[in-house]
Amino acid sequence: MKQSEFLNVVMPFKDKLFRLAKRLLVSREEAEDATQEILMKLWSKNEKIGNYKNVEAFAMTMTKNFCLDRLKSKQASNLKLVHSNYGDDNASLQKQVETRDSLSWVEKIMEDLPEQQKMVLQLRDVEEYDFDEIGELLNMKPTAIRVTLSRARKTVREKLMQKHSYGIG
Amino acid sequence: MELDRIEKLLEKYLEASTSVAEEKELRTYFSQESVPTHLEQYAPMFKYFSLAKEERFTKQVPLKTRRDYFKWASIAAVAVLMFGIYFGNEYQKQKEAEFAYNETKKALNLLADNFSRGTEKVAYLNEFENTKQKIYNNN
Structure with a gap:
């Protein structure tokens, strides 16, 4: 496989790999390094890529495993928190600051979730994967996914409500 | 609703x-x-x-360059090594030949010296012959 072909295969999902890595590793730099590493690993076995039915799922699984290993190793013991820039909407400045705040809350709340819940929430609510795909990636049964997802969504909502009422009161 | x-x-x-x-x-x-x-x-x-979902991966991935670099570097290294061995051998042979030539020259010189010393001694014999002829002629 030539480089251009490889890039065509990888292009559509490289952002997904990055977002999953960032969800797990939090730091932008760490996530960039991880994604780069994964893409280079994929490139190094590019002769075999044709044999995989679903390169995206394969790459996502690789990313998941890589990041979990990363988190386990001591190297990653002091990760930095880096926030992304949020795009601006047309709301007034006051409103804009408020939404930006509450959006970064969601990000922070998600950081505190257990890894499994983080991944399920990321894959479902951000990447819009269906349960079968998630099950394949995370080795989970649909019922287990449903439970985890429900738990994650409820936690996010609850914590968001807490913050909200603190803000008012 | x-x-x-x-x-x-x-x-x-x-x-x-x-x-x-x-x-x-x-x-x-x-x-x-x-x-x-x-x-x-x-x-x-x-x-x-x-x-x-809007977040993008913007970092460049150095795919081809690194691979190529290693490939060509290894080819170049092998080529240099082969040339080195070939020319090194050639040079060695030349040195050996020169050494052998010098040794032979030395040996031949030694031989030549000894020969000339030998002829000097034979010159005395000539003197003896002359004297012998004189005596013969007188008698």
């Missing part, structure tokens, strides 16, 4: 029994500016999910 439907969807959403399409509907609903106050708390969640 739309609001009714959204409320029901939210309930289903928290139980994780909504479909991907229904969740998309929720995201679209909450992306608008005005949301009823009792649902406002949900807005950041869905807005954040939409926003998180």
Whole structure:
């Protein structure tokens, strides 16, 4: 496989790999390094890529495993928190600051979730994967996914409500 | 009533029994500016999910360059090594030949010296012959 072909295969999902890595590793730099590493690993076995039915799922699984290993190793013991820039909407400045705040809350709340819940929430609510795909990636049964997802969504909502009422009161 | 439907969807959403399409509907609903106050708390969640999907991986991946570099470097290294061995051998042979030539020259010189010394001694014999001839002639 030539480089251009490889890039065509990888292009559509490289952002997904990055977002999953960032969800797990939090730091932008760490996530960039991880994604780069994964893409280079994929490139190094590019002769075999044709044999995989679903390169995206394969790459996502690789990313998941890589990041979990990363988190386990001591190297990653002091990760930095880096926030992304949020795009601006047309709301007034006051409103804009408020939404930006509450959006970064969601990000922070998600950081505190257990890894499994983080991944399920990321894959479902951000990447819009269906349960079968998630099950394949995370080795989970649909019922287990449903439970985890429900738990994650409820936690996010609850914590968001807490913050909200603190803000008012 | 739309609001009714959204409320029901939210309930289903928290139980994780909504479909991907229904969740998309929720995201679209909450992306608008005005949301009823009792649902406002949900807005950041869905807005954040939409926003998180916008994030892009911008770093370049050095794919080809590194591979090629190693490939060509190894080829160059092998070529240099081969040349080195070939010319090194040639040089060695030349040195050896020179050494042998010098040694032979030395040996031949030694021989020549000894020969000439030998002829000097034979010169005395000539003297003896002359004297002998004189004596013969006198008699």
